[in-house]
Amino acid sequence: MEKSADRPNKKKVVAVVGGGLVGALNACFFAKRGFDVEVFETRDDIRTAKVVKGRSINLALSHRGRQSLKSVGMEDKIVSNGIPMNARMIHSPNGKQSPIPYGKKGQYILSVDRANLNKELLTAAETYPNTKLNFDHKLQDWSPETGLMTFVRPDGSLEEIKADLIVGCDGAFSAIRKQFLRRSRFNYSQTYIPHGYMELTMPPINGEFAMKPNYLHIWPRNTFMMIALPNLDKTFTCTLFMPFEEFEKITTGDEVMEFFQKYFPDAIPLIGVDALKRDYFRLPAQAMVSVKCSPYHIGDKCVLMGDAAHAVVPFYGQGMNAGFEDCIVFDEIMDQLNEDFSAVLPEYTRVRVPDDHAIADLAMYNYIEMRAHVNSKWFLFRKNVDDILHFLMPGTIIPLYTMASTFVTFTRTRYHQAVELWHWQDRVINRGLLFCATGALLGGSYLLVKNPPDINKLSIPAEKLWNRLLAVWTT
Numbered sequence: 001m002e003k004s005a006d007r008p009n010k011k012k013v014v015a016v017v018g019g020g021l022v023g024a025l026n027a028c029f030f031a032k033r034g035f036d037v038e039v040f041e042t043r044d045d046i047r048t049a050k051v052v053k054g055r056s057i058n059l060a061l062s063h064r065g066r067q068s069l070k071s072v073g074m075e076d077k078i079v080s081n082g083i084p085m086n087a088r089m090i091h092s093p094n095g096k097q098s099p100i101p102y103g104k105k106g107q108y109i110l111s112v113d114r115a116n117l118n119k120e121l122l123t124a125a126e127t128y129p130n131t132k133l134n135f136d137h138k139l140q141d142w143s144p145e146t147g148l149m150t151f152v153r154p155d156g157s158l159e160e161i162k163a164d165l166i167v168g169c170d171g172a173f174s175a176i177r178k179q180f181l182r183r184s185r186f187n188y189s190q191t192y193i194p195h196g197y198m199e200l201t202m203p204p205i206n207g208e209f210a211m212k213p214n215y216l217h218i219w220p221r222n223t224f225m226m227i228a229l230p231n232l233d234k235t236f237t238c239t240l241f242m243p244f245e246e247f248e249k250i251t252t253g254d255e256v257m258e259f260f261q262k263y264f265p266d267a268i269p270l271i272g273v274d275a276l277k278r279d280y281f282r283l284p285a286q287a288m289v290s291v292k293c294s295p296y297h298i299g300d301k302c303v304l305m306g307d308a309a310h311a312v313v314p315f316y317g318q319g320m321n322a323g324f325e326d327c328i329v330f331d332e333i334m335d336q337l338n339e340d341f342s343a344v345l346p347e348y349t350r351v352r353v354p355d356d357h358a359i360a361d362l363a364m365y366n367y368i369e370m371r372a373h374v375n376s377k378w379f380l381f382r383k384n385v386d387d388i389l390h391f392l393m394p395g396t397i398i399p400l401y402t403m404a405s406t407f408v409t410f411t412r413t414r415y416h417q418a419v420e421l422w423h424w425q426d427r428v429i430n431r432g433l434l435f436c437a438t439g440a441l442l443g444g445s446y447l448l449v450k451n452p453p454d455i456n457k458l459s460i461p462a463e464k465l466w467n468r469l470l471a472v473w474t475t
């Protein structure tokens with residue numbers, strides 16, 4: 001490749017490392033601005049590869065992702081290949097199904113095929129004459145001082161390439177990020193959650209979807225859950241989320257059936273007994289990691305985006321959407337600061353880190369809520385209070401799960417602002433409840449002092465009553 005130093009009059013070279021979802025979209029953003037864009041992807045070209053390895057088969061695309069696609073003229077194409085999901089469909093253990101709409105009437109998220117989305121974005125990037133896609137290029141190392149990158153080719157040979165700006169879009173286990181870790185004042189944390197996930201396919205029945213297609217189906221079962229998203233070929237991809245130790249307890253086909261019979265009986269005839277017994281053992285459960293770091297840049301040479309900057313657990317359906325939003329935020333800052341990398345990169349870190357950290361926290365909160373809080377009486381009580389207050393003051397109080405739909409899923413309100421609003425609301429409601437409880441206690445005590453009851457006639461002894469109260473507040 002021609003080195004940028006050899007062509008002073010031409011546009012700068014931007015190397016996008018990683019040709020996954022965020023890398024391919026980012027290539028379009030940089031190409032649109034006229035940079036010479038080189039994408040380096042470790043895998044073969046997925047558009048021609050026979051086997052495509054990777055994570056979840058389909059993904060939920062929402063407003064932030066759509067806005068980013070729209071900026072590069074790809075929204076309509078991707079939306080036309082997606083399946084609208086207007087609501088969640090909750091499956092109870094007894095087979096009862098109850099829909100919970102996402103946002104306002106008419107709002108929906110889309111189920112999109114990951115591989116198809118990636119292929120479309122690579123093709124879109126390639127249509128720019130100033131973009132080149134380099135497959136089978138695995139980044140091994142790079143220099144923050146010179147921008148010189150070393151790639152390993154499938155035959156083991158090394159290739160050295162230089163760029164003016166390196167954009168690290170190489171996923172949760174980013175090789176680009178390794179250089180950041182060697183530097184002082186780089187904050188980094190990584191948390192594996194105890195749950196893993198496994199995908200199972202629910203085939204069509206008589207050529208039609210086995211369940212209602214325009215829903216994200218959810219089987220919540222306290223410490224674990226299953227979800228199902230529809231695909232264009234009329235299958236559903238079911239994803240079972242469960243602690244690794246539970247996955248490992250199931251070792252035979254009969255145990256799989258026993259487990260499904262107990263927790264997901266309505267899914268058995270839809271997935272099929274033979275398929276369940278076979279597919280459960282096809283691949284081991286996959287791990288999920290949450291990664292947070294800061295800053296996202298080194299000087300004017302390198303910037304991290306997508307999972308390379310912030311892998312989030314998938315319980316808010318926002319990982320890709322946040323990664324796509326990274327691209328549009330960067331693009332907006334490029335406009336504001338005249339494409340001056342030395343100003344754009346620190347500004348991007350300043351603006352984006354709090355938002356990505358907020359969505360990482362929200363996703364983790366949802367994971368914990370799903371796992372633990374659903375059993376807590378205090379949590380259920382608070383949820384009911386939130387609902388009543390929202391009914392009375394719809395403009396002021398928004399329950400967290402509605403807030404998710406309203407701000408996180410259907411707007412570009414900054415993630416950290418949505419979280420701040422939630423914390424503020426939580427404080428106000430808790431103080432209000434404390435105030436009411438104190439008032440009730442004082443009022444009750446006053447009435448008791450004024451009209452003391454005959455202690456012998458009390459049906460529940462005071463000590464028992466106190467113990468019951470304690471139990472409610474501590475579970």
Ligand SMILES: Cc1cc2nc3c(=O)[nH]c(=O)nc-3n(C[C@H](O)[C@H](O)[C@H](O)COP(=O)(O)OP(=O)(O)OC[C@H]3O[C@@H](n4cnc5c(N)ncnc54)[C@H](O)[C@@H]3O)c2cc1C
Nearest residue numbers: 018020021022042060139170171306307317318319320321
């Ligand atoms: C089970 C599950 C369900 C999910 N569901 C949703 C959802 O519904 N909605 C949503 O928004 N998000 C979802 N996500 C998150 C989403 O998958 C990620 O946020 C998204 O894939 C991030 O895209 P990316 O391009 O940053 O990283 P990746 O998709 O990981 O792509 C990184 C690319 O870099 C390449 N690469 C890696 N190392 C190198 C190297 N050394 N040199 C060159 N190339 C390299 C890889 O081959 C890959 O192509 C889900 C995640 C999981 C695990």
